[in-house]
Amino acid sequence: MAKDLKFSDFTTGEKIRVAALVARMAKRGAAGPNVDLSDLQRKVVRIEKQAERRKKK
Numbered sequence: 001m002a003k004d005l006k007f008s009d010f011t012t013g014e015k016i017r018v019a020a021l022v023a024r025m026a027k028r029g030a031a032g033p034n035v036d037l038s039d040l041q042r043k044v045v046r047i048e049k050q051a052e053r054r055k056k057k
Contacts, residue, residue, distance in 0.1 A: 004055075005055065017043075018047055024040055025041070
């Protein structure tokens with residue numbers, strides 16, 4: 001996560017989306033250590049960048 005972002009900087013919708021993506025990552029991770037999580041991680045990073053851009057305005 002970006003250094004200057006706090007969880008309170010996210011909108012309610014973004015918080016829900018991040019929580020859902022983290023839950024999906026946990027479910028995939030339970031399948032084994034060789035599972036690719038990069039697609040879900042990219043989505044979380046995209047949400048973080050969106051919140052950071054909004055915060056800087």
